[in-house]
Amino acid sequence: MVNDGASFNAEQQAALRELLHPLxxxxxxxxxxxxxxxxxxxxxxxxxxxxxxxxxxLLDDDDTWEASxxxxxxRAAERARADIVVSGxxxxxxxxxxxxxxxxxxxxxxxxxGNPGWQGSNTFVSRRLWATVxxxxxxxxxxxxxxxxxxxxxxxxxxxxxxxxxxxxxxxxTQGDALSSxxxxxxxxxxxxxxxxxxxxxxxxxxxxxxxxxxxxxxxxRTEIEARGEDVPPHQRPWGDLHESG
Numbered sequence: 001m002v003n004d005g006a007s008f009n010a011e012q013q014a015a016l017r018e019l020l021h022p023l024x025x026x027x028x029x030x031x032x033x034x035x036x037x038x039x040x041x042x043x044x045x046x047x048x049x050x051x052x053x054x055x056x057x058l059l060d061d062d063d064t065w066e067a068s069x070x071x072x073x074x075r076a077a078e079r080a081r082a083d084i085v086v087s088g089x090x091x092x093x094x095x096x097x098x099x100x101x102x103x104x105x106x107x108x109x110x111x112x113x114g115n116p117g118w119q120g121s122n123t124f125v126s127r128r129l130w131a132t133v134x135x136x137x138x139x140x141x142x143x144x145x146x147x148x149x150x151x152x153x154x155x156x157x158x159x160x161x162x163x164x165x166x167x168x169x170x171x172x173x174t175q176g177d178a179l180s181s182x183x184x185x186x187x188x189x190x191x192x193x194x195x196x197x198x199x200x201x202x203x204x205x206x207x208x209x210x211x212x213x214x215x216x217x218x219x220x221x222r223t224e225i226e227a228r229g230e231d232v233p234p235h236q237r238p239w240g241d242l243h244e245s246g
Contacts, residue, residue: 040058053128191218
């Protein structure tokens with residue numbers, strides 16, 4: 001468990017261990033750039049330092065898994081000899097479930113304009129591939145899922161499989177400071193960063209769809225995304241910052 005806020009005290013950690021028993025619990029504080037990417041990289045850095053093979057699955061703090069989630073992903077990986085597995089991620093927005101399509105046949109270009117259903121809590125990737133793509137980009141405040149999907153799918157030798165089952169749920173609130181809230185600072189910054197990284201490879205139609213989606217869903221105008229500023233990526237290399245200092 002990686003904490004991106006105030007550290008858990010001893011009493012809180014004891015309560016968490018009791019809830020998770022008999023599973024072992026390691027509690028880490030984000031040692032890298034504040035935000036989701038830095039927190040995920042903190043956890044990945046810890047796991048990759050262990051001399052174990054296998055897979056790493058992510059679960060955001062406001063999302064849930066079915067009891068069968070991990071087992072379904074393992075079965076799909078073994079069946080297809082895959083190092084990426086994507087399961088169905090339900091969307092519950094402000095308490096109401098929204099209709100979605102099960103992800104299948106995903107290619108990098110699917111993520112240039114939007115997200116066809118692969119996000120943090122249905123990410124299941126081999127340890128080897130996490131190391132290859134070097135995790136997330138520290139400082140990218142949103143759109144981490146799309147950036148990661150593109151880099152994983154483009155990685156040499158990567159192989160993807162699908163469970164065909166809805167085993168995870170994304171609980172989204174349109175209020176407050178959620179990353180997907182309209183005009184949240186994190187969303188605006190993420191859109192600007194993503195455009196710097198991938199705008200040059202979008203077709204005219206893809207770029208128009210990207211900007212239309214940003215304004216329609218999040219209220220962020222094209223001029224805001226294209227404007228110059230300090231919240232731009234420090235590099236455009238096709239890998240994350242997992243082996244960079246925090």
